[in-house]
Amino acid sequence: MNDSAPATNALPLSGLRVLDLTVARAGPTCVRHLADWGAEVIRIAPPSADAGDITGDQDGFDYQNLHRNKRAMQIDLKTEQGKAIFFELAKTADVVVENMRAAVKFRLGVDYASVSKVNPRIVYGSISGFGQDGPYGHRAGVDQIAQGMGGLMSITGVPGAGLVRVGIPIADLTAGNLLALAVMMALFDRTKTGRGRWVHTSLLESMVFMLDFQASRWLLANQVAGQAGNDHPTSIPTGVYPTADRPIALAASSPRMWERFCDALERPEWKTRQGWDTRDGRSADRAAINEAIAEITRTKSSLHWIEVLDPAGIPCGPINTIDQTFADPQVQHLQMAKPVSHARLGEQRLVRNPINMSDLDWDIRSATPDSGEHTDAVLAELGHSPDAIARLRAARVVQ
Known part of the structure; x- marks a missing residue:
């Protein structure tokens, strides 16, 4: 007891x-x-x-x-x-x-x-x-x-x-x-x-x-979902990215988040780049976007990027092993x-x-x-x- x-x-x-x-x-x-x-x-x-x-x-x-x-x-x-x-x-x-x-x-x-x-x-x-x-x-x-x-x-x-x-x-x-x-x-x-x-x-x-929404994609839109790896099936960029020490997950898929994300990474030109300026365009060009993000994030530590992205309102966090999860201060x-x-x-x-x-x-x-x-x-x-x-x-x- x-x-x-x-x-x-x-x-x-x-x-x-x-x-x-x-x-x-x-x-x-x-x-x-x-x-x-x-x-x-x-x-x-x-x-x-x-x-x-x-x-x-x-x-x-x-x-x-x-x-x-x-x-x-x-x-x-x-x-x-x-x-x-x-x-x-x-x-x-x-x-x-x-x-x-x-x-x-x-x-x-x-x-x-x-x-x-x-x-x-x-x-x-x-x-x-x-x-x-x-x-x-x-x-x-x-x-x-x-x-x-x-x-x-x-x-x-x-x-x-x-x-x-x-x-x-x-x-x-x-x-x-x-x-x-x-x-x-x-x-x-x-x-x-x-x-x-x-x-x-x-x-x-x-x-x-x-x-849930993967089922409704089929029932309402006749789309059969496939594997998407660490990418979100429909909202880009959302996924896992390398840093100088360990990977982080981040999500910046809405139009407003995408603009704040570009500014936080000091890449304001991405906001108006043709094809990257719409949600559908970003989804279609996800491979190029992910590689461009990775080239930047791998230059600094995971903590650095969390401290940069969090004040910008971009959901982000480290990829923890289970022991690291239970050691996390929020957990x-x-x-x-x-x-x-x-x-x-x-x-x-x-x-x-x-x-x-x-x-x-x-x-x-x-x-x-x-x-x-x-x-x-x-x-x-x-x-x-x-x-x-x-x-x-x-x-x-x-x-």
Whole structure:
């Protein structure tokens, strides 16, 4: 427990109970939002399930960052006794979140229709690879498959250098973030209707949604985007440029920014150069513009150019490695690495939730629990006696 963390009842989601049936990353990303903001989250995993979790062993950096602020149980939902315990919990829960293959929850009998029979107020959130039905609904899905099928890999990377995945699991993360939003909308709707809903998304839907203006280029203008490397697909100059020490990124694509940029680089003649004096012209001649900029920027340090461009109102910044990112004074000011004490692993730093709320200091309340760490405590809260719990353990219904 982090002694500086705010009390759970001071957080906006205090009083909500969430049953977490998720694995891997997309589902836990959703639940992490709910846990971070005060919901009581009970993670329910099958006995010895974590060995097969793609986020690695429970002591690893990925697992520890995903499952903080939760309690943890291990229940075998394939057994009738295990399923009965789940439904005991579901009767008083507000939210269930799962990201199994679309059909698995029905096979286990823990789908929305089944849970809503015992608790009509339940909000049931699901993430799948490709949707809950349709020609691909039965398929398993992982992030990189969604990046490819959703079109992202076709527009990522340097032209002619082959297809490239994004360096983070963006489909997983986006699906998790969107499902958290959907859960909150359904909970708000419940205040008016008194009933819950099944809300769901998929890696594929989330990835297509994230194409955003690249998707609308096709839908509205019949333009199929390709790879643009570090250039912005339509607004030039926006990209990465060399300096005397390390590259910087800058963006000066609007007419006013372009004029200020030319003055800052002491190249006022660029403003009236034929072809460079319009946005379309600059986009058409991007290679020449980029090389002209690079010839200048490579003569001075990255700090020099940031100090020149920032007062001119030109967005710019260094290209950081991840260690440099966390050493950056602004990132440190934003406290994006938060401390927490793990009873077994010691002091840790985890990534802060990026949402800020007025009059509320956010902190990590508790480190990620060991698998099954709270099984006995939760069962006791449900009214199970020590002898009954021992029998459930002996039968491997729980761990």
